[in-house]
Every structure is written in C-alpha cells, then in structure tokens.
Amino acid sequence: xxxxxxxxxxxxxxxxxxxxxxxxxxxxxxxxxxxxxxxxxxxxxxxxxxxxxxxxxxxxxxxxxxxxxxxxxxxxxxxxxxxxxxxxxxxxxxxxxxxxxxxxxxxxxxxxxxxxxxxxxxxxxxxxxxxxxxxxxxxxxxxxxxxxxxxxxxxxxxxxxxxxxxxxxxxxxxxxxxxxxxxxxxxxxxxxxxxxxxxxxxxxxxxxxxxxxxxxxxxxxxxx
Ligand SMILES: N[C@@H](CCC(=O)N[C@@H](CS)C(=O)NCC(=O)O)C(=O)O
Numbered sequence: 001x002x003x004x005x006x007x008x009x010x011x012x013x014x015x016x017x018x019x020x021x022x023x024x025x026x027x028x029x030x031x032x033x034x035x036x037x038x039x040x041x042x043x044x045x046x047x048x049x050x051x052x053x054x055x056x057x058x059x060x061x062x063x064x065x066x067x068x069x070x071x072x073x074x075x076x077x078x079x080x081x082x083x084x085x086x087x088x089x090x091x092x093x094x095x096x097x098x099x100x101x102x103x104x105x106x107x108x109x110x111x112x113x114x115x116x117x118x119x120x121x122x123x124x125x126x127x128x129x130x131x132x133x134x135x136x137x138x139x140x141x142x143x144x145x146x147x148x149x150x151x152x153x154x155x156x157x158x159x160x161x162x163x164x165x166x167x168x169x170x171x172x173x174x175x176x177x178x179x180x181x182x183x184x185x186x187x188x189x190x191x192x193x194x195x196x197x198x199x200x201x202x203x204x205x206x207x208x209x210x211x212x213x214x215x216x217x218x219x220x221x222x223x224x
Contacts, residue, residue, distance in 0.1 A: 003065075004031045004040070005049035007208035010101070010159035011062040012050040014093075017201040018066045018155040022073050026052075063093050066152050078155070080140075080147045088140030092153025095138060099131035100160050104168065111171050112222050125174040128164075132178035136185050143191035150198050158192060162205050167213055 003019075003026050005012025012028065019026035033039025036047040044051040044060055052059040052068065059065050070079055079086050103124045109115050135157065140146035145153030161179060169177040179189035192198040 001055060002027050002029050002053050004029055004044070004051045004053065006030060006212075007205055008212035009035075009049050010163050011048075013159035013162075013205050013208075014062045014155045015050050015052070015065045015069075017158060017198075017205070018069060018078060018152065020201045020204075021078055021150055021155070021197050022069060022076060024069065024073055063097070063152070063156065066155065070152070077149075078151050080149070080151055082147075085140050085146045085151075088138060089146035089151040089153035091138040092135060092145040093156035095131065095134045096153075096156045096160055099134055100128070100157070100164075103127040103131065104160070104163065107168055107172070108216070108222075109220065112220075121172055121174055125172070128168075128175050132182060132185065136178070136182045139184055139188060142184065142187050144195075145188060150192070150195060154188075154192065154198065155201075157188075158198070158202060159205055161189070162202060162209060166206070166209055 003012065003015055005015070005028055007013050007016060007028070016026070016028060031037070031040040031049050031051075032043065035049050041047045043053075044058060046060055048060070050060075050062055050065060052065045054068075059068050066078070070077070079089060106120065107124055110117065110121055139153070142148075144150050145157060164175075165177060165179075168175055178185045180186065192202055
C-alpha cells in the first residue's frame with residue numbers, strides 16, 4: 001500500500017495522521033508527474049492528492065481513504081463506538097471540508113500590500129468565523145473532536161488549523177485564531193498537544209508546512 005501525496009496537502013496530511021495514529025506504515029509518494037498532470041490523471045482522473053494505492057485498486061478522497069483504513073485495520077479504533085459520537089466526529093470532517101477548506105485559497109496573495117483587497121479579506125473573515133462556530137458547535141463532548149480519544153474528525157481538522165496557524169492567523173487581524181478565542185476549540189487544540197501520537201503528527205505537519213510555505217512565498221515573490 002502507498003499513498004500519493006505530500007504533507008503540505010492538508011488532505012494528504014489527514015490520511016497521514018490517521019495512519020500514524022493507527023500505527024500503519026503508509027509510505028507517502030509524490031504523484032507521478034505531479035498533481036494535476038496527465039501522467040497522474042492516468043492513475044487518478046481527478047488529478048488530486050491524496051490517493052491510496054491498495055495494490056488491489058485505487059481509492060481517492062481523503063475521508064474515504066480514512067474510512068477504508070478504519071475498516072481494514074479496526075484497531076485502534078479511530079471512530080468512536082457510540083453512533084452519536086461517530087456522527088460528531090464525521091461532522092467535524094465534513095464541516096472542515098465544506099466550510100473551512102474553501103476559504104483558504106487566495107488569501108496567501110493578500111499578504112502582499114500591493115495585492116491587498118479588503119473586501120476579499122473581510123468576506124474570508126466572515127466565512128471563517130461561521131466555519132469555526134459550526135466546528136465548535138458540532139464537536140461532541142471533549143476534549144477531542146468527539147470524545148476522550150482522537151478520531152477521524154481530529155485528523156481532518158488539525159491539518160487545516162495548522163495551515164491557518166502558519167499562513168493566515170498571524171497575517172490577518174480580521175481572522176483570529178479560534179483555538180485561542182473559542183473555549184471548545186481551545187480545549188480541543190490543547191488535547192492534541194497533550195496526546196503523544198497527535199502531538200507527533202502535529203509537529204511533523206507543522207515542520208513540513210513551514211518548509212513548503214517558505215518555498216511557496218519565494219516562488220510568489222512574497223516575504224514570509
Ligand atoms: N476532496 C479531496 C480534495 C483533495 C485536494 O483538493 N487536493 C489538492 C492538494 S491540497 C490537489 O490535489 N490539488 C491539485 C489539483 O486540483 O489539480 C480530498 O479530500 O482528498
């Protein structure tokens with residue numbers, strides 16, 4: 001089994017964190033020819049990462065890959081046993097995908113004073129504020145996304161929060177870090193730091209992202 005993708009992708013990072021917490025050795029490989037390339041589209045027509053080569057077929061979509069790994073390797077469980085808590089965990093993933101993820105794109109360019117468009121930033125700030133209210137509301141009882149153990153929702157939300165902590169919150173006062181202002185999200189973020197497996201995944205992602213963002217800022221001709 002191998003995973004096409006790189007840690008700089010918060011979607012690939014979701015699967016990587018999930019596999020780490022499960023104790024599965026899941027090597028990460030660059031998409032052949034690069035994401036979006038014709039060579040890679042011959043393997044995965046969406047051109048997107050991650051995709052899991054199971055040896056018996058390809059599985060796309062980060063959340064579906066995690067669900068597959070959960071079924072194939074049930075222990076340790078990364079979905080709560082209780083059906084309501086399972087739904088909370090899955091809601092955190094879905095809210096991350098539908099309401100958090102889309103508003104990140106485009107913001108990095110806004111860091112350049114010359115490109116700054118206040119209306120764009122204000123719209124993103126409003127969208128993020130709503131998304132964080134949804135996340136906080138639909139997390140189950142804590143301290144993790146749903147219950148007292150990490151689960152799929154934690155693996156979905158954490159990489160995006162790490163990305164925003166590096167590339168958005170420190171640069172736009174209009175978009176405050178909800179893990180500092182929202183009590184439930186603060187409790188959640190602290191729980192990740194206090195759990196050795198989550199902490200290891202979070203610092204690996206943090207490091208990989210920092211390197212990638214440095215490279216990206218250089219390519220865009222923007223300062224850090
Ligand atoms: N819904 C997909 C989203 C994956 C996605 O958008 N991946 C980005 C990288 S972060 C990508 O591969 N973009 C390349 C492209 O769209 O060509 C998932 O959950 O796996």
